[in-house]
Amino acid sequence: GAVVSQHPSWVICKSGTSVKIECRSLDFQATTMFWYRQFPKQSLMLMATSNEGSKATYEQGVEKDKFLINHASLTLSTLTVTSAHPEDSSFYICSVTSGGDSYEQYFGPGTRLTVT
Amino acid sequence: GQNIDQPTEMTATEGAIVQINCTYQTSGFNGLFWYQQHAGEAPTFLSYNVLDGLEEKGRFSSFLSRSKGYSYLLLKELQMKDSASYLCAALDSNYQLIWGAGTKLIIKP
Numbered sequence: 001g002a003v004v005s006q007h008p009s010w011v012i013c014k015s016g017t018s019v020k021i022e023c024r025s026l027d028f029q030a031t032t033m034f035w036y037r038q039f040p041k042q043s044l045m046l047m048a049t050s051n052e053g054s055k056a057t058y059e060q061g062v063e064k065d066k067f068l069i070n071h072a073s074l075t076l077s078t079l080t081v082t083s084a085h086p087e088d089s090s091f092y093i094c095s096v097t098s099g100g101d102s103y104e105q106y107f108g109p110g111t112r113l114t115v116t
Numbered sequence: 117g118q119n120i121d122q123p124t125e126m127t128a129t130e131g132a133i134v135q136i137n138c139t140y141q142t143s144g145f146n147g148l149f150w151y152q153q154h155a156g157e158a159p160t161f162l163s164y165n166v167l168d169g170l171e172e173k174g175r176f177s178s179f180l181s182r183s184k185g186y187s188y189l190l191l192k193e194l195q196m197k198d199s200a201s202y203l204c205a206a207l208d209s210n211y212q213l214i215w216g217a218g219t220k221l222i223i224k225p
Contacts, residue, residue, distance in 0.1 A: 043203060043217040044159070093158050103147065103207050107158035 002096055003027045006108035013084055013115055020080045021111045023094030029074035030096035034105065035067075038091040050077045084115040118142045120216035122204050127222045128194055136189045136202050136219045144209020150178050150189045151203040153218065159203055162189065191221075199223045 003026040013019050023033055033050040048056045048069050056069035068080040081088055091112050095105040119141045128134040140148065147166035151159035165171055165180035165187060177190040189202055204216040 044215045046213070046215075049212075091156075103211055103213075104149070104161055104164060105213065107160070110156075110158045112156075 002030070002098055002106035004094065004096055004106050004108040006092075006094055006111050008111060009109060010112040011114070013113070015085055015115055016083055018080055018082045019084055019113060020078055021092055021094075021113075023077045023079070023096075023108050025075045025096045028098060030077075030098075031074060032097055033071060033077040034095045034097075035069060035077075035079050036093045036095065038093060038110075044093065047079075081113065084113070086115045089113055089115045118206075118208060118214045120204055120206060120214055122202075122216045122219045124217070125220045125222065127224060128191075130194055130196060130223055130225050132194050133190065133192050134194060134221065136191075136204075136221065138187045138189070138204035138216055140185050140187070140204070140206040140214070140216075142206045142208040142214055145182065146207040146209065146211055148178075148180055148187045149203075149205045149207070149213065150187075151205065153201045153203055155200070162202075194223050196223050196225070 005024045007022045031052050035047045036044040037047050038044050046059050047062045048058045050056045050069045050071040052071045052074050058064045066082050071077040091110050093110040095107045122138040149164050150162040152162050153159040163178035165178050170179045175192045180187045201218040201220045203218045205213045
């Protein structure tokens with residue numbers, strides 16, 4: 001399976017600041033990456049689908065101007081939480097698919113964001 | 117609408133067998149995934165079923181009935197490390213994963 005890394009693994013920031021989270025596919029080129037958010041004791045919520053070289057597709061209810069996604073290369077996608085608020089505190093997880101006939105998603109280790 | 121249902125929580129005893137059920141309603145269907153997620157960690161892949169029947173992989177097995185919109189994950193010889201949340205996810209006609217809320221499995225000695 002694919003190896004996916006995320007950085008940072010955890011971050012604490014003050015309300016009003018911006019935070020960038022990186023997702024890297026280490027061993028293959030990922031044309032599609034997914035960004036999820038997970039609140040405590042809840043399931044994964046898909047935020048957006050990121051396609052290399054094009055704009056991300058956001059899920060309903062996710063503010064694209066607040067959660068900026070950049071997928072500039074086949075191995076890197078970034079999620080920037082702008083003007084963070086305490087309610088943005090969550091576990092952010094990225095995943096990739098290897099493409100072709102496989103739809104299995106390989107997940108990064110996640111980034112825990114706490115906004116104070 | 118699209119919906120995945122699975123129990124919120126289950127409890128089982130170490131060494132025993134437990135079956136976690138999942139029912140789904142999606143617009144189109146291209147397969148069903150089971151993932152394991154330990155607290156504070158990202159999900160890890162367990163199984164993928166697209167055809168009816170049982171797929172066995174070590175202590176874990178997954179079953180699918182497309183006509184019934186039903187799947188289950190069977191865990192045998194339970195170990196304490198199996199305590200985790202188990203997520204059921206169906207792949208819809210757009211090849212998008214629709215996730216269930218997860219079943220928290222508690223293993224007792």
